[in-house]
Amino acid sequence: MTSLRMAVQLLVVPMLATTLTACGDPIDDYCETLKGHQAELTKTLGEGDTSGLIAALPVFEDLERNAPEDIRKDWKTLTTAISGLNVALEEAGVSAADFEHGEPPEGVSEAEAKKIADAATQVSGTKTQEASVRVQQQARDVCHTSLTL
Known part of the structure; x- marks a missing residue:
């Protein structure tokens, strides 16, 4: 599915080169959480495919x-979208890795493929x-974190 690849490229790639630093007092916990997940995110998302994106969902x-109130809604938007994809794949009994050239594997119904x-x-x-x-801008501005490639 081209949409799966595009989703990974647009959402994940900017997060791959994250370099986290200490944050200011108001949101130290959030910044520490970002820092604590840095290595795991880099490893999980480094594969550059949708499976990595779904594997990163718990992070x-x-x-x-842990996000400050002003950015929590944006994190919710991200997690809801990724979770929806995860659920659709699970309900079809397949993983993102099962798709070849954007085509669903054998046994996936038309309705499941559409979902x-x-x-x-x-x-x-x-x-x-x-x-x-x-989210990336918040990390840069508040946690002094570079999210550039």
């Missing part, structure tokens, strides 16, 4: 829980991408 959910495609579109959609940009 994203932890960051959402997966719709969920992948959510991940790569404008709303999710805008949330990703805001």
